[in-house]
Amino acid sequence: MESSPLHQSPPPKPIIVFGEVLIDRLGDGQGVIGGAPMNVAWNLRGLEQYPYLITAVGADEDGKRVLESTEQWGLATDLVQTDVDRPTGEAVVYDNGNGPEYDLPREQAYDYIRFPETFVENLPAAESPILYHGSLCCRSPVSFDTILQLRKRFSDHIVVDINLREGHYTTEIVNQLIDGATVLKCNCDELSLITGQPCKTHNDVLTVARKFFEDSTVRELWVTDGASGAYWIDHSGEHAKQEAESIDPNSIIDSVGAGDAFMAVVLAGIATNEFRPETLAKAVRFSARVCQIAGATTADDRFYVA
Numbered sequence: 001m002e003s004s005p006l007h008q009s010p011p012p013k014p015i016i017v018f019g020e021v022l023i024d025r026l027g028d029g030q031g032v033i034g035g036a037p038m039n040v041a042w043n044l045r046g047l048e049q050y051p052y053l054i055t056a057v058g059a060d061e062d063g064k065r066v067l068e069s070t071e072q073w074g075l076a077t078d079l080v081q082t083d084v085d086r087p088t089g090e091a092v093v094y095d096n097g098n099g100p101e102y103d104l105p106r107e108q109a110y111d112y113i114r115f116p117e118t119f120v121e122n123l124p125a126a127e128s129p130i131l132y133h134g135s136l137c138c139r140s141p142v143s144f145d146t147i148l149q150l151r152k153r154f155s156d157h158i159v160v161d162i163n164l165r166e167g168h169y170t171t172e173i174v175n176q177l178i179d180g181a182t183v184l185k186c187n188c189d190e191l192s193l194i195t196g197q198p199c200k201t202h203n204d205v206l207t208v209a210r211k212f213f214e215d216s217t218v219r220e221l222w223v224t225d226g227a228s229g230a231y232w233i234d235h236s237g238e239h240a241k242q243e244a245e246s247i248d249p250n251s252i253i254d255s256v257g258a259g260d261a262f263m264a265v266v267l268a269g270i271a272t273n274e275f276r277p278e279t280l281a282k283a284v285r286f287s288a289r290v291c292q293i294a295g296a297t298t299a300d301d302r303f304y305v306a
Contacts, residue, residue: 012271014129015051016154017041018147019137020110021080022089023062024256024295032256032295033066035089035110036134036163039257039296043264043286045075046297046304049271052129054116054150056081056109062088063109073299079116083109093256100256104136104168111140115149130157132267135177139168151180159270161263162186164193178218183270185222185263199223202241209233220276222266224259224287232280240277245288257296262287 019037026032033042041053053075057063059082066088070077089108094101123129131154138144151158160181162174174194178184188199197208209221213235221233226244233239262283269279290296293303 012049013157014127015044015049015267015271016054016129016131017051018054018131018133018150020089021055021057021066022091022108022110025090025092026295033069034091034257034296036136036161036260039260040132040264040267041075042073042297043261044268045073046301047264047268049268052079054079054113056083056113058086058088058109059084060088079119081114083112086112095254100254102165104165110137111143113137113143113146115146120153128156129154130159130267130271132159132161134161134163135169135174136163136165138173138177144173155180157182159183159185159267162190162194164190178216181218183220183222184218185266187224187259191223205231206233206239224262230262230280230284232276234276240280242280242284245285247288247292251292253292253294255291258287258290260296261290
């Protein structure tokens, strides 16, 4: 007997992922495809979501590698632009003992992502997609203008992932990105910088969040706190805290991409309207798993099996 449509779950909302793709140059010289939006899109595919990825690469060997790897993984590359004048982005990754640090050259292909007019015109507005973007690619006027246009077109569900890299953001731009967002993801240090208030304890985070919601369009906060876990806080006052996974320290390879892994699970949960505390628990577990591989992603489908 076929089930009634009344008892079927609605299809997940489409997800648009906008921003940088780059090559992470790790300490051993190995080049791994990365960039927060790319990592998020890659992990979403592993989680059986198929986002629209809007980014740009150079007309070089790194760009060719990105396109080939992305296609092999099952992600569409229709919206990956090729910039003949600028190189594929790169980041030199250092481990300072407290997590990764990044040297990020400017004038990269992802600094010049153009507005995908045909895609926007052809995507039915009724689909009400989730628009996800970070903050790094907004350092350049061209990509920043593109994301502002996309936000204007897809304003119902704007998810902003704050990644504050020293020398690559201004307070004005960060505030502009938060204004109009419906969901914000950041870590405790970033929440403290955004609000000017300390976020050292559980009570600090909840108090700062309540104050933050008073003058913000943001309806949900997802706040990571490193080895202490993460928070989900809703504007209504509902909230949850998930302690970090206990894993063997000897199994940890690096923490590159842990926040992006967390974000991918959150987006998948939002797209399917999953119970938020359940999404939070999954996101914390998955981000811990990513610390046990080299780099931020893997092409091994088995890694994504719960």
